[in-house]
Amino acid sequence: MAWKTLDDMDLAGKRVLTRVDINVPMEDGVVTDTTRIDRIVPTVKDILAAGGIPVLLAHYGRPKGQVVPEMSLGPLVPALETAFDQSVTFIDGNYGAAVGDLKEGDIALLENLRFNPGEEKNDEGFADRLARLGDIYVNDAFSAAHRAHSSTEALARKLPACAGRLMQAELSALEGALSSPKRPVVAVVGGAKVSTKLDLLENLIEKVDHLVIGGGMANTFLAAQGKAVGTSLAEHDMADTARRIMDKAEGISCVIHLPSDVVVATEFKAHAENKIVSADACPDDMMILDAGPETIKAIAGVFEASETLIWNGPLGAFEIKPFDTATNAAAAHAAMLTKSGKLISVAGGGDTVAALNGADAAEDFTYISTAGGAFLEWMEGKTLPGVAALDS
Structure with missing residues (x-):
């Protein structure tokens, strides 16, 4: 446009x-x-x-x-x-x-x-x-x-x-990140439910080289792979959809990255007793609340191999400590790469902005959108009426 x-x-x-x-x-x-x-x-x-x-x-x-x-x-x-x-x-x-x-x-x-x-x-x-x-x-x-x-x-x-x-500024940042980006492109998509971000995932796998999935969404994908997720937040009825997205991504050379290790606890509360286990070894009476250190290291490696980053949603239950660790660490690494001129980073969405601010990383990102719904719909590939009306 x-x-x-x-x-x-x-x-x-x-x-x-x-x-x-x-x-x-x-x-x-x-x-x-x-x-x-x-x-x-x-x-x-x-x-x-x-x-x-x-x-x-x-x-x-x-x-x-x-x-x-x-x-x-x-x-x-x-x-x-x-x-x-x-x-x-x-x-x-x-x-x-x-x-x-x-x-x-x-x-x-x-x-x-x-x-x-x-x-x-x-x-x-x-x-x-x-x-x-x-x-x-x-x-x-x-x-x-x-x-x-x-x-x-x-x-x-x-x-x-x-x-x-x-x-x-908003349009220039988003056009640069999705329409004509420097490659490789990595997208981080987190949040609670796959069902609320289906359009986003479907659009991104066709436009990015790497897709990092975190938060409750990652649990749904792990469950779809047949891995036990205990009492974790997960949409088991979305298993077929998750498998379809993974198959489609593989067919068009978009690499989906899921946690290889996770932080689990028996209850969802701040400073709950927790431990790190393999992503396929969550006990039946525990829930996944964050990505583990090996996953964090892997995400950092993907960032280092990429030129452009688009971020929407946290990697874990960032609202409560210590389950903000993965989000904070990944955000800090992205901010460091951006500041050193090695990465173009664009992020948006209410939870995302809060998470990046909490990690003291927002200031070093290339662009932070506070637009919420409009940012999400743009990432989903939808035409925004207010933008289309400006098309000269």
């Missing part, structure tokens, strides 16, 4: 409708984590520097087309003003008149778009109403790009459109 960026647009004197994701956590009316706000600052600053007037479009929560005062974007204004280091005009009523009063150097924020039932219905009428407010459309919300809503899809077709800096 080809999309335009801010560099391709003449923004001087133009009202720039800028779709952002500022769906941030709040407590008692105060923003508690400004990460998503901080990430839109480069786009807003660049629009201002080019003489444009940013009009921010966003949603908050799920008001389902109703005005829900607790989901107003008004309380976000102080955090936005701090991030942009200037005042922000909040518009909660007559959009047209208020936007018409804006001048160069101003920043405006419209009230929660999902207060209007047309937003989530991708209503053309609502998109027309929004389009009349601006001259140019910028999408900087990759995390909402998998939704065909008025502000992400219909609006992009009604005005000259481009990607903002955050969207540009």
Whole structure:
């Protein structure tokens, strides 16, 4: 796909409708984590520097087309003003008149778009109403790009459109990792269930050279190979599917890597008594909670032999110690290789970001996506409406 960026647009004197994701956590009316706000600052600053007037479009929560005062974007204004280091005009009523009063150097924020039932219905009428407010459309919300809503899809077709800096970075990183990667490519896929990541696995085995499977998903694959997994989390009804994926991967020269040794315990709790056993020797009364040291060593070797890494999901029960060991060790090794220029590393998904942050590895990865569902759907090979609408 080809999309335009801010560099391709003449923004001087133009009202720039800028779709952002500022769906941030709040407590008692105060923003508690400004990460998503901080990430839109480069786009807003660049629009201002080019003489444009940013009009921010966003949603908050799920008001389902109703005005829900607790989901107003008004309380976000102080955090936005701090991030942009200037005042922000909040518009909660007559959009047209208020936007018409804006001048160069101003920043405006419209009230929660999902207060209007047309937003989530991708209503053309609502998109027309929004389009009349601006001259140019910028999408900087990759995390909402998998939704065909008025502000992400219909609006992009009604005005000259481009990607903002955050969207540009996200698309460039993902295109580089999956569409035209440096090879060999290794993907790490973890998580609880195979059933929730079937599309992802099916797509990846056709695009990567190595697929490392961890977490509860690995237990399902081990069980499908006839190995005992004790009381481990595993989807035994997915055994045929797991075998089909392994057979297909073998036929197209994608090497699937499963644990060769595992950490087992009798209960799922922090610092539970545990031991390391071969992956085919889990006792009947115990559960697999992490990959073992030999597996960690093998994964490190795969990373060292690869040029590109895509990561989605932890390798074990990373939420509780010491079962975060494999995830932390693999993440640290990937970060070290990336920092030394030997590996391009792209990661995404809520659990993944939390795991990499917990391992103090996130900062050294090439790119970390906070997009969640959109990141996963991209990895699954699906067309994202908000991205497709930008195709020039």
